[in-house]
Every structure is written in structure tokens, then in C-alpha cells.
Amino acid sequence: MQALRQRVKADRIAQRIEELAKCSTTERGVTRLSFTKESETANGLVAGWMREAGMSVRRDELNNIIGRYEGNQPDAPALLIGSHLDSVIEAGKYDGILGVIAGIEVVQTLFENGIRPKHPIEVIGFCDEEGTRFHTTLLGSRAIAGDLQEEDLQAKDAAGITLAEAMKEIGLDPANYRLAARDPKTLLGYLELHIEQGPVLEQMNQACGVVSGIAGQSRYQFRVEGLAGHAGTVPVPMRKDALVGTAEMIQAIERIALQYENLVATVGKLSVSPGASNVIPGLVEGTLDIRSINNETRLAALNRILEECKSICERRGLACEFSKVMESPAVPCSSRFIEAISSVLEERNMKSVQIVSGAGHDAMAVAGITEIGMIFVRCKDGLSHHPDEFATTEDMGMGASVLLDVVLKLTS
Structure with a gap:
């Protein structure tokens, strides 16, 4: 495991985040709303990187991008790793994006080293977590959890375009939204790596922490x-x-x-x-x-x-x-996943600090169908939803390494 984690390429993570930041309607910060030209360009980049990492790729009925890395037992329940690809207005580069790119990096590290775990791994780039365009949050993850409602399809953006109309514009049939729902029996759990969006880890001078729950x-x-x-x-x-x-x-x-x-x-x-x-x-x-x-x-x-x-x-x-x-309601993280993440932090000579997430995440929706766990990565000044949002390449590499170790613990 020690030799494997050293092969996580932090520079590759940073480079891919920079490429995705260019998919924006604004020069200041990142503005990438769901079901737009910019989001489709970002989806294309992510899908290409997933294939490079040895995954098969599909787009589900709500435009979530899903890469699947088969395990030694393809019929075994899959471990999901994900976060979102949309942004708020003039956002930073890392919110949501880091979790998707780190998930791809974990799979690519396994692929490049010829390792197939017992369980399949799926990396998901959720289509709309922020709710910036349609003012309805967690669209992609709620669809996967089977909680999206027909009335959500009639949510409108500032131009009066409904979600259903936006879906049609990119070739999706909104009548099929229920097909995005996943069967809980096919899932091992869900992991999400995310910048902290708060000051705790920076004050502790520590790269990563474990999330105990979402407020x-x-x-x-x-x-x-x-x-x-x-x-x-x-x-x-x-x-x-x-x-x-x-x-x-x-x-x-x-x-x-x-x-x-x-x-x-x-x-x-x-x-x-x-x-x-x-x-x-x-x-x-x-x-x-x-x-x-x-x-x-x-x-x-x-x-x-x-x-x-x-x-x-x-x-x-x-x-x-x-x-x-x-x-x-508040969503607690799985005690099993908290223990797995905490043990990896301690193995890496970090304190197993548990942090409550005051911000919402896709994990909140996915918790309705499977166990969830979250890893926080330190961000400068705890700043997020702002163009100055920043995480160092070293911390992102550490976060991906922690995620890799947790994935191996859960899927081997």
C-alpha cells in the first residue's frame, strides 16, 4: 500500500482541475451552470480522463457522468466515489471538482499498477449540486437516490427555461429521469472527498480530516x-x-x-x-x-x-x-466509513479529527440508499465559493492518497 500511494500523481490532479476551470462563462472565478455548453465541455473532459483510467463511461438519464472500473467480482456491490461538476457564480476551482478528479486519480493509480479490487468502483460527476441555475439543489444525486420528483423537472432558470427543456436541449428525455435511480442492493457505499470550506484543518496544520456528518x-x-x-x-x-x-x-x-x-x-x-x-x-x-x-x-x-x-x-x-x-435533516456518516478513514489518517501520522460539515453535499442525497463517508482536504483560509478558493497540490495529493487507502480497505 505504501508503494502504491506514492504513485498517486498530485500534479495530474492539479493539471486537470486547471483544465476544467477553463470551462466557464466568466473570466473571474469559475461559472459553470448545469446543462450548458460549458458543463457539456467539462463532462467531455471528465469522460475522457475516466476512459484513460481504464473505466467504461456512461451518461445517465439526468446527465450524471459515471465511470466504472470492474472488480474481480463484477457482480459484487459497487463502491461509489463522487462529487459535483457544476459551480456557483464566480466560484473557485476546487469545490466539487477535487472530489471527482481525486476519484479518477485513485482508479487510474489502480489501473496503471494492474490492480483489480474485489468490488467494482464507480466514479460519478454529478450534474447539479449547487442549484445555481434552477434553484433546486442536489438534482443529480437525488436522481440516483430515487428522490427526484416530477415537479422538479418544471423548475425554471432566470430565462424561464425549465429543467425538462434544458435536458431536451442536450439530447436527454426528461420522461426517463426515474431510470437514473440505483438499486441499494448493488451498492457497497459512497465516498466523497471535498475541500473543507472551513478553517479547522488549517488551524490544526493538517492536510485531511474525516467528516462525522452533514448538518x-x-x-x-x-x-x-x-x-x-x-x-x-x-x-x-x-x-x-x-x-x-x-x-x-x-x-x-x-x-x-x-x-x-x-x-x-x-x-x-x-x-x-x-x-x-x-x-x-x-x-x-x-x-x-x-x-x-x-x-x-x-x-x-x-x-x-x-x-x-x-x-x-x-x-x-x-x-x-x-x-x-x-x-x-442532519445526515450522519457511516461509523464503519468513519473508522476506515480515521485509521488511514492515523497511519499517515495525522490526527483522526472529526469535522461536522455545515455545507450540504451530494452525500446527503446518496445517504438515502447506502452508507456514506467523507474526507475533507484543507483549503486556504477556509475560503470557498470565491475565486480565491485554494488547495495546495501537496494537500490534494495527500487527500487522494488517503482516499486510495480507504478504497482499498473497503473493496479488497
């Missing part, structure tokens, strides 16, 4: 309605200022969130109307995002926040309405 999310839109008025003539005590009320709500959200361990709460977007310097704000619309690895904690904090916001608005004579956008 659950509660996402809401809210609307606070007061009364617009002249900024110069309405006395402050008599105002029904929607923005001032929202500001107090945001402070309450922060105060409540600080009272819970392993919980975060974010008001990430606000829209103020009428939006004039000499008019008292009469309407504020915004978003609330709450996450925790503990579902009971998240729901308890959410209920307190909703009650407190309602109380603030009643006291100020404001109308307040919260509408649920998404409710996603």
Missing part, C-alpha cells in the same frame, strides 16, 4: 410589513419601521443562536422597500438559514427564533410572516 438545514423566507412614511415628518416613536423591526429580529436571531452549541443561523439576504433615502421602510423581505448536526437543537432554536420574531413585530405594530423554503 441539517432549515431555510425560510420572511416578510416584515410596516408602514412607509415621510422620513422628515413622522416622529420616531410613532413609526412602524419595517427595517428597524427586522434589525431587532436579526439581533435576536444571533443572540439565540449563540446559546446553542454546534448551531449557526444566518440572515443572508434583505430587500427593503420602497428603498428611498427619504422614506421610512414599509416592507422588508429576507432569508433565514439555520443549521446544526443535531436535529432537535436546530428545531428548538428555530421555534424560539420564530416566537421571538413574532413578539418583536407585535410590539412594534408590524406584520411578520415566515415561509418554509427547505427542511433537510
Whole structure:
């Protein structure tokens, strides 16, 4: 195993990531939305590298790119390795991409050294995890998990194009989306390698860590309605200022969130109307995002926040309405996979630090049909979803080596 891991080619990983970064509609960062010319070009590159690594390649019914490396027992359940190939607007180069390219590198290392494990290995480049184009996340992995719904096909992008229409444009029949679903009996498990998107590993001065689980999310839109008025003539005590009320709500959200361990709460977007310097704000619309690895904690904090916001608005004579956008429970990683990854980290003289992922990943959807495990790789300043997102070639090589060792433990 020691000799084999030394043959992982970190420079090849870095070079391929650079090539994929060119598949972008923007010069600043990477903008590669699903079912576009840029995503099709990226899929072509990935498919070519999969074939170079000794895999057969297919595109499934939702445009996930899947490479399969047969094992000594082709009928044995397959180990899946994957991540996504789409991006947010002006993203970095590594989010999602590193997991796909590292998976290919693991298989290519096995192939170049004539090694066939017992179990087949499949590397998946998921078509749409971010939800940037159609505002519906985890499209590719939900299809594989059998959780995609017919109504998802009618989700529209900013130009009014539906997912179904976008699929047709690249030669897919949206009526066949259910055929992408995988039979759990044919799967050994799922591994995903990803940049951490946080600061823990950098603070520890360690290249890799093991993910213990993915935080659950509660996402809401809210609307606070007061009364617009002249900024110069309405006395402050008599105002029904929607923005001032929202500001107090945001402070309450922060105060409540600080009272819970392993919980975060974010008001990430606000829209103020009428939006004039000499008019008292009469309407504020915004978003609330709450996450925790503990579902009971998240729901308890959410209920307190909703009650407190309602109380603030009643006291100020404001109308307040919260509408649920998404409710996603926390997803624990498999204890068996955590132990396998932890043992490899210790063999590599690293601490088996367990990190909760506050960000969502394709693993969340795949967990519905098989065991999951995740490996984090250190990224500079914990920065992600930004053009300055960065992971060193050495750390990417270490991550691929850890992934290789885990794959051998699970498939031999």
C-alpha cells in the first residue's frame, strides 16, 4: 500500500482541475451552470480522463457522468466515489471538482499498477449540486437516490427555461429521469472527498480530516410589513419601521443562536422597500438559514427564533410572516466509513479529527440508499465559493492518497 500511494500523481490532479476551470462563462472565478455548453465541455473532459483510467463511461438519464472500473467480482456491490461538476457564480476551482478528479486519480493509480479490487468502483460527476441555475439543489444525486420528483423537472432558470427543456436541449428525455435511480442492493457505499470550506484543518496544520456528518438545514423566507412614511415628518416613536423591526429580529436571531452549541443561523439576504433615502421602510423581505448536526437543537432554536420574531413585530405594530423554503435533516456518516478513514489518517501520522460539515453535499442525497463517508482536504483560509478558493497540490495529493487507502480497505 505504501508503494502504491506514492504513485498517486498530485500534479495530474492539479493539471486537470486547471483544465476544467477553463470551462466557464466568466473570466473571474469559475461559472459553470448545469446543462450548458460549458458543463457539456467539462463532462467531455471528465469522460475522457475516466476512459484513460481504464473505466467504461456512461451518461445517465439526468446527465450524471459515471465511470466504472470492474472488480474481480463484477457482480459484487459497487463502491461509489463522487462529487459535483457544476459551480456557483464566480466560484473557485476546487469545490466539487477535487472530489471527482481525486476519484479518477485513485482508479487510474489502480489501473496503471494492474490492480483489480474485489468490488467494482464507480466514479460519478454529478450534474447539479449547487442549484445555481434552477434553484433546486442536489438534482443529480437525488436522481440516483430515487428522490427526484416530477415537479422538479418544471423548475425554471432566470430565462424561464425549465429543467425538462434544458435536458431536451442536450439530447436527454426528461420522461426517463426515474431510470437514473440505483438499486441499494448493488451498492457497497459512497465516498466523497471535498475541500473543507472551513478553517479547522488549517488551524490544526493538517492536510485531511474525516467528516462525522452533514448538518441539517432549515431555510425560510420572511416578510416584515410596516408602514412607509415621510422620513422628515413622522416622529420616531410613532413609526412602524419595517427595517428597524427586522434589525431587532436579526439581533435576536444571533443572540439565540449563540446559546446553542454546534448551531449557526444566518440572515443572508434583505430587500427593503420602497428603498428611498427619504422614506421610512414599509416592507422588508429576507432569508433565514439555520443549521446544526443535531436535529432537535436546530428545531428548538428555530421555534424560539420564530416566537421571538413574532413578539418583536407585535410590539412594534408590524406584520411578520415566515415561509418554509427547505427542511433537510442532519445526515450522519457511516461509523464503519468513519473508522476506515480515521485509521488511514492515523497511519499517515495525522490526527483522526472529526469535522461536522455545515455545507450540504451530494452525500446527503446518496445517504438515502447506502452508507456514506467523507474526507475533507484543507483549503486556504477556509475560503470557498470565491475565486480565491485554494488547495495546495501537496494537500490534494495527500487527500487522494488517503482516499486510495480507504478504497482499498473497503473493496479488497
